[in-house]
Amino acid sequence: MKITLKDGSVREYSEAMTVNDIAFDISGGLGRAACAGEVDGEVVDLRTTIDKDCTLNILTFKDEAGKAAYRHTASHVLAEAVKNLFPEAKLAIGPSIDDGFYYDFDSEPFSREDLDKIEKEMKKIIKSGARLERFTLPREDAIKYMEDRNEPYKVELIKDLPEDSTISFYSQGEFVDLCAGPHLMSTKPIKAFKLTSSSMAYWRGDSDNARLQRIYGTAFDNKDALNEYLEMLEDQKNRDHNKLGREMELFTTVDVIGQGLPLLLPKGTKMIQKMQRWIEDLEDNEWGYMRTKTPLMAKSDLYKISGHWDHYTDGMFVLGDKENDKEVLALRPMTCPFQYYVYKASQKSYRDLPCRYSETSTLFRNEDSGEMHGLTRVRQFTISEGHLIVRPDQMVEEFKGCLALAKYCLETLGVEEDVTYHLSKWDPENKEKYIGDADVWNETEQDIRNILDELGINYTEDVGEAAFYGPKVDINAKNVYGKEDTMITIQWDALLAEQFDMYYVDQNGEKVRPYIIHRTSMGCYERTLAWLIEKYAGKFPTWLCPEQVRVLPISEKYEEYAQSVAKALKERHVDVTVDSRSEKIGYKIREARLDKLPYMLVVGQQEEEDGTVSVRSRFAGDEGVKPLDDFINQICKEIDTKEIRKEEFKENQK
Known part of the structure; x- marks a missing residue:
């Protein structure tokens, strides 16, 4: 068989060979550095046998997939160490992630002292150099195997697989874990690692499920790289707005007030006031917006018209009993339906459009307790919200204008280089989540795509991230820990005008449905403040x-x-x-x-x-x-x- 390598050279073998054997045949150094293989473009385990012509790339720690296999092996070492020290802990999942790995356990919370003990145990396991062996079992046998080992979360995972599945496991000495791989050949190559933190996590990310304990760690192929990463982590901690913002007396939180309800202290209030006055003057005086002030709550009737009651009730704070009260109110999660009635307060002709409405809007969203963090994700927040009611022939230029305003705001704040643009699309596999038919969605998504391409904006397309009534451009940024949040949103809406019976009178005297742009110019003030704290490490312009x-x-x-x-x-x-x-x-x-x-x-x-x-x-x-x-x-x-x-x-x- 002929094996074509990454450099184009070809090696011939007369019998089947594993990826690991071929790596060592190429050179001893490559064999020792190998973490995984890539056969005809597919990442495979080092133990994979090759018995036919193919292309082969030996993956090392320098390759992302090789790095993932290396760190995934480290997560198994972590799991073995925890089981050695805390035998009652139950194993959940332990994947590699962008900057390391984690493992979830059903256990009592882990202290920093516990993590130090676990690290020592991991070093012993690594030093022993236990080989990782892969074996498989039929599904029913695999279920019994994990039941005998008293690992209920593993049993649940196996039961979710098809009945005819063959289930793979990896062992390292006495420790065995359910896993698809790939993995290193043994624990010994793990040169440098560190357990960085522990936190609570929900099983399968669902707050209705069991609360687990997650241990985070990272691993590198040399100590210098690990030390450099740990120094970066220390800088991240010092920049973390949740720490620095409190030290600078910008905001605080109080248990008796509630999670996700921060108190802005005088200094933080002053900063948001400066941004708010800037945005309001900018929109009103330079971009042609008309300012509104609308109620913080409304009857459920309003949200039923907009569709939020059917598609978003779980994210709202409802005041009253939905089943029994005659009049049920809800705190507003957005301003759009209110501003539609501002538009409808008087008849509009085609000459009156576009109508650009803007409001400094305080909104309320019932965020999950596990998602809330400092100022970035809260239950009450204020945004620079706006809605543009436009004729269809004005839509493209007005959408471009919203992008230009957002870009200007980002440049003024000094953060324009830190953002990424995303075309957030509907998911045609889950049509029940959306209103409107496929033709409208496909057309509007293509319109946005054309605008971004014309403006030369680099973007990615994200399926399933659209609002229920239309696609959007999300402008995202990462916090110091690499978590991405949406800072600014611009949405294309060709549907809700019908829901609210909005129209304008055209030049022929006919009633015509307008289009709507939902947008923020700078986004959420609280989240932006958090972003700026971390961006400037507190040294603001x-x-x-x-x-x-x-x-x-x-x-x-x-x-x-x-x-x-x-x-x-x-x-x-x-x-x-x-x-x-x-x-x-x-x-x-x-x-x-x-x-x-x-x-x-x-x-x-x-x-x-x-x-x-x-x-x-x-x-x-x-x-x-x-x-x-x-x-x-x-x-x-x-x-x-x-x-x-x-x-x-x-x-x-x-």
Whole structure:
């Protein structure tokens, strides 16, 4: 048989060979580094026997699939270690993931001390070099095998497979796990690993199922790579908005108030206020939006018309008994149906369109407790929401305008390079989740595709991520841990105008259904704040800082001058405070640096006599003495233009 390798060379063998044997035949180094194989484009186990002509790629840790096999083996080592130390723990699942692996156990919660003990046990298992052996059983035998080992979650997984399935297992010494593979040949090649954390997880991701304990870990083929990764993790923890935002006194949470209901503290409120005023002025004065203010709740009748009652009730907070009360209210999860009635309040002609409505909307969504985190996923939040009622012939240009506005907002915040674009489509295999027929969905999805292609925007297509009434463009970003969230959404809606009997009168006097664009310009304010905390590690652009300047008198003799400096800055709408404590100036400067302030103004006798300030900045350190008016003009220009100081921005990203 002829084996064509990745470099195009061909090796011939007279008898069947395993992938592992061929790797060692090519070279001993490759054999020792091999993690898996790729035969005719399909990833296979090293134990796979090849008995016919094919193309073969030997996968090492440098390849994503090889890395996954390496880390999957590490997850089995973790499972064996837990069973050795905690015999009553039940095994659930343990896959490799993008940055490591995890394993779920039905067990008591694991402490950091427990993880340290498990790591020691894992090192013993790795040092023993136990070989991983693959074997198979018929489905019924496999069920009995796992029942005898008292592993109910494995039994459930096997029972979900077809009756004629052949079930594969991997053993390493006395430990056996249900698994499809692929795996390393033994535990010995695992050079460097670390258990990073533990948390609660639901069996199969369903909150109605058992609560499990998940242990996360990572593994690399050398210690230097592991140490570099752990340093990155430490940086992630320091940037985590849930930690840093609390330390900076931007927000907090309180158990008696409720999960997913954060309290924005004065500094965090100030930042959101700045963003909100910016967006409202931008939309109203430059992009032609009309502002509305609509109720926070409505009768169920409204949501029945829109379809939310049938498609989204589980995500809503319902006030009253749906079965018995005559009038049932619900807190609004979105603003669209309210703004439709703003449109319907007066008859519109074709000349009145487009109608661009915008609202700073407080919304309520009944998020699952396991999904909520800091400010990124909460039960009450505020968004820069808008709905454009347009003629069909205006739809493409207005949709482009919404994309342009979103891009401008991202650029102003300095995050445009961090996002990905997604065309979120319907799932034709689950039509019951949507309204409208296939032709409408296919046409509108193609319209969006054409727009993105014309604008040169790179995007991916995600099946099943559309709203129930139309496809959309989702602009997503990742948090410090790599989890992706949607920051901005622009939806194409050719269906709901029919539901609400919306129309305009065309030039022939005929009633015509408009199209609707649902969009956010910047998205959710709370989620954006979380994003900015992590992006800038708390060192925000000056215009966004809740405290932009702190005046530091070198002694109490100069407090009066310090207050006059602050007064002059406040008159120009700069957020300024005076540190009038009886502390040494060096101490005040250090504290201001820890508070990540953009500017400190040190004032003493010379500054008072000359009408100057000694400027220290987060960006350049000691900037020297400047006339007060010059500094005020400098910082006001920086704030008005929403400048991002690039020299520090680069430093923040290291």
